[in-house]
Amino acid sequence: MKYMNLYRGYEKRKEAIDKRISSIIERSQFVFGEELDTLEKELANYTGAKYAVGVSSGHVGLVLALLALGFNAGEDHSNKEVIVPAMTFFSTAEAPSFLGMKVRVCDIDEYFNMDVKKLESLINKNTAAIIPVNLFGQCANFDVILDIARKNNIFVIEDACQSFGASYKNIKSCSGKLGDIAVTSFFPAKPLGCFGDGGMVFTDNEEFYKNLKQLRHHGDEGGMNHVKLGTTGRLDNMQAGILLEKFKGFEEDMTYRRNAAKYYNEQLKGIVKVPEIAEYTQSVHAQYVIQVENNRDEVRAKLAELGVPTALYYPHPIHLAPILVKKLGYKEGDMPVSEYASKHNIALPIDNDILKEEQDIVIDAVKKVVK
Ligand SMILES: Cc1ncc(COP(=O)(O)O)c(C=O)c1O
Known part of the structure; x- marks a missing residue:
């Protein structure tokens, strides 16, 4: 027995996935392409988010989300604090740390998620964002988190890398309603996994959406006009194609x-x-x-x-x-x-x-x- 048998997820859709991969190769649409556009539309539609942007991994999605909120690369953020739960994958804390922000840690509750009773005491004038994680696939207590965030004028990034498909009081994870920006991962072992690395960022905010589209492509606003410091952060069209087939089931x-x-x-x-x-x-x-x-x-x-x-x-x-x-x-x-x-x-x-x-x-x- 394997800890996770990922082959079966391919086997049951082999014909459709193989066909899709061949078609992408024949069209040679490797970076950007029809599949990426369609997947973004379908997943935005499924979650209820206004906008979805395919990215190269969940981690890159978290970094891009922070950049999109205005915590620009290359600037000093050492006086800005980001609250993350103590029990999560390293990436949740790594992303703000990577941008030079200070991480503050919140202990978890009986559901393995950020203990909202402990959250308010961690907030001070330097708190810039909270990144609640929906650990092991269930949502954190967003009513309380969003309430505290709004009261204190703090951004919320939903780390939904483990929770695509989950919901909070009938609001879907990744809907863009459980914070300013949501980020999921399509790492192969995730509930919706691709055949390599991949992720998607969701938001209802048009400005953040525009930023995300530029940031995943080296801050290019079009025609190689680099207006921001971004990265190579796009979701490959091949992975988007595989995800489109897997998403059907x-x-x-x-x-x-x-x-x-x-x-x-x-x-x-x-x-x-x-x-x-x-x-x-x-x-x-x-x-x-x-x-x-x-x-x-x-x-x-x-x-x-x-x-x-x-x-x-x-x-x-x-x-x-x-x-x-x-x-x-x-x-x-x-x-x-x-x-x-x-x-x-x-x-x-x-x-x-x-x-x-x-x-x-x-x-x-x-x-x-x-x-
Ligand atoms: C909670 C959490 N955040 C972030 C990530 C990063 O996602 P990725 O592996 O796609 O970079 C993961 C993935 O394992 C995760 O579980």
């Missing part, structure tokens, strides 16, 4: 994935701590993360012996990341909930096509190992 895939998560919940409840989903959000279960009270690493090793691969999200909370810890002055003990998660979390196999037989192997192994 996306809703069906997410229903399947939700049922797989539900089945794990039913079978594992009471044996380990199963993931809780807040009542205000529907998750796409980008990861299925349990917690064990004792001997996490031993449990993982025993599961591996029984043929069950697992993963860790994330072994190091952001505030203890080697590059940030010294600079920001955090220490072990500062973010207890995130630190607990980093030591007790285990991610079990899940993908859009996991078989019930495979889930049963996982469930039996967990029952055997965690007594």
Whole structure:
């Protein structure tokens, strides 16, 4: 068994994907092209966002989002602070740090997302933006986050790299309604994954949209008039074509994935701590993360012996990341909930096509190992 079997996602649409790839090669539309335009329209339509801009990865999307808000490259932002959750992929903190902004870290709640009760105390006159993350596929508590942000005149970037397809109180993640700009990732292991790196940025704001379009293409406003410092940040047309084919079955895939998560919940409840989903959000279960009270690493090793691969999200909370810890002055003990998660979390196999037989192997192994 693989931790994620990504081949099946290709196999079930092989003919359509192969045809699409050949057609792109025949037309030689590699950078920009019909597929990219269509995908942007379709995903904007699906999420309800006014604008969508395909980018080369989720991380590049986060950097471009900050640039689009006006935190320009090459300028001094050392007095600007960005709040991120302590439990997330490094990229969420790396993007503002890369632009010279100061990161402040917020501990997480029982849903693995930014603890909104702790958010307000982190805000000061230098706070420029909040980047809530929809970790493992469920949305953070946006009503509270947006309320605090509006009151204090702070930008919000929705890090939706794990939550394309999820929703918050019937508002779709990536709709551009859960903040000023939303960013998702199409890394192959994501619920909607491409065959390499890719991402998309969404917004309802026309100015940010125009900025994003220029910034992903070296700040070119057209005719090689470089009016901003950007990067090579476009989504390849080939990846857009693959995504267009995969998107046709996306809703069906997410229903399947939700049922797989539900089945794990039913079978594992009471044996380990199963993931809780807040009542205000529907998750796409980008990861299925349990917690064990004792001997996490031993449990993982025993599961591996029984043929069950697992993963860790994330072994190091952001505030203890080697590059940030010294600079920001955090220490072990500062973010207890995130630190607990980093030591007790285990991610079990899940993908859009996991078989019930495979889930049963996982469930039996967990029952055997965690007594
Ligand atoms: C929460 C979060 N933010 C940002 C990223 C960066 O996305 P990418 O890998 O496409 O650069 C990821 C991807 O793993 C992520 O999970």
